[in-house]
Amino acid sequence: MIEKREFYIDGRWTAPAIPEDLEVIDPSTEEPFAVISLAGQADVDAAVAAARRAFDSWAFSTRAERKELVENILAIYERRAEDIAHAISREMGAPIDMARGQQVPAGSWHIRNFLTAFENFEFERPLGPHAPEDRILLDPVGVCGLITPWNWPMNQIALKVVPALLTGCSMVLKPSEIAPLSAMIFAEIVHEAGAPAGVFNLVNGDGPGAGTQISGHPDIDMISFTGSTRAGIAISKNAADTLKRVHLELGGKGANIIFADADENAVKRGTLHCMNNTGQSCNAPTRMLVQREIYDEAVEIAARTAQSVKVGPASEPGRHIGPVVSQAQFDKIQRLIQIGIDEGARLVAGGPGRPEGFNRGWFVRPTVFADVNNQMTIAREEIFGPVLSIIPFEDEEEAIAIANDTPYGLTNYVQSRDGARRNRVARRLRSGMVEMNGKSRAAGSPFGGVKASGNGREGGVWGLEEFLEVKAVSGWAPDAD
Structure with a gap:
């Protein structure tokens, strides 16, 4: 000791x-x-x-x-x-x-x-x-x-x-x-x-x-x-x-807006970003907003990506996610996953309980919900675990409305090949930071949020x-x- x-x-x-x-x-x-x-x-x-x-x-x-x-x-x-x-x-x-x-x-x-x-x-x-x-x-x-x-x-x-x-x-x-x-x-x-x-x-x-x-x-x-x-x-x-x-x-409840013209790696990149640090980041892109034209494909990619994320002890080398930090965090995440199921979101990866092969340690299954709407608990509350909620949208106006309909305002994300669209959306998002097309903010960029x-x-x-x-x-x- x-x-x-x-x-x-x-x-x-x-x-x-x-x-x-x-x-x-x-x-x-x-x-x-x-x-x-x-x-x-x-x-x-x-x-x-x-x-x-x-x-x-x-x-x-x-x-x-x-x-x-x-x-x-x-x-x-x-x-x-x-x-x-x-x-x-x-x-x-x-x-x-x-x-x-x-x-x-x-x-x-x-x-x-x-x-x-x-x-x-x-x-x-x-x-x-x-x-x-x-x-x-x-x-x-x-x-x-x-x-x-x-x-x-x-x-x-x-x-x-x-x-x-x-x-x-x-x-x-x-x-x-x-x-x-x-x-x-x-x-x-x-x-x-x-x-x-x-x-x-x-x-x-x-x-x-x-x-x-x-x-x-x-x-x-x-x-x-x-x-x-x-x-x-x-x-x-x-x-x-x-x-x-x-x-x-x-805290945060970042929206990752993926337009139909986003690059081919946008969904995979966003899913892995959400799971990084076992989802325990205030700026994690936990709400994936996907334009309807590519929605079904995006759900499949996100589910496949989450299923490929390995879970393991912190002491072991390798590219895997570890446990969440405490019993209290584990219990909260499990409760919210169950609420997502009970409120009608479609579970496409992960779910309640520990991953297969674990009976001790606060390990959580990398989880993806599809067909989420922005009034569900899992879209409103900060889960702080490896849980992604996917929400469909029709057009730019609806995407901005969904993204801004949250008590939080830390980091939002935009994925589109259309530069003018990216700039328009970034201006209208109510958050302290906006990251676009997978590009991290540079050295010296200010970190912080608005609202809650x-x-x-x-x-x-x-x-x-x-x-x-x-x-x-x-x-x-x-x-x-």
Whole structure:
């Protein structure tokens, strides 16, 4: 049993004030393999106090100091990539090759992209030629509470910790208690990189405990949270009394609009994208909208593709999907699959229960429903598992109406050879992101949504700006610097 009960506070590993053990479960075996401690109010207070003390000096650190720290973090992160991959694989069930090839590189990708964005980022800007004695200063927002999820641990930690460091903020990170070990390795990396004591702090804990204490803490100036919409609403309410800034990256129910003129790989590509990370991605294209002319063929391709997706333990090498992260997630997915059947959707692949050959572990059958309408539960709720719903549409107008008829607005997808159509549809989709014809968004592109998918943006210059306050100054002496 791995024992990781300590928290990283004020530059050192610290025992909890009142130990409260929690077992970390391997989702492939359902067996505990590590133990952490959950933070109480005294631990959170100590971490916040350390961050508050450190802020006054770190806020006025030089660009060179911040850049050097993040560059050190990147170098050590890459050196410890294998440690991080094994931690992620075991704690949240990502197959080891997927952990090495996608999960770990997501973190280093964002660190590099932030360093690029930081290179020419201006913290002092003129208002305009009409006002030579006015300046706009971008100041660090202050002490930040960073609450990250279990599904892409390093992706989300990098998207929050790195821009906070580069903008001069201090912070308290609370990773998911389901997948905490990779975050603790990240804390070791930050320590080795030379972060000043108190600038970065880590406490483990659950949402109702440490999460609530952080989001309502009077000495925290900003919350950046990634997770479920339900939790995001609770955090916003709890944070309201202290008027702190709240950045939310929440759930999604992405529509993948496949027109009749889409390329021949569009359906297969969309199905595999939905199943990636065992469907545990907020931006997964879980609603496949298919134009009627190619609908029957698309259903066959999606079913065949899902049936070809292998399922296996996270520890085994290979191109397969692993288990979902927990018993709670498994039970939720099973319930929603059954609801899909009960509400009349046509099951064409997968279905309830574990895949053949599995009697332990939270493994889910890759599942495809056809003949779904947008009022069914499986088209409305975020399932967060390898479950695809296929919905027919007649024309462009109907496709846009179905795509936008959702509480969510994170990522939508468009597949068509007609460039003018793609552009028209992208403009009308109510979402923070649109990806078309299988082309990923480029480095520095902002990530975030609208409606129940949250607010604010992560990544690139937008991600830096999230951690800054705008200060307007008049009477500036232009030649005095």
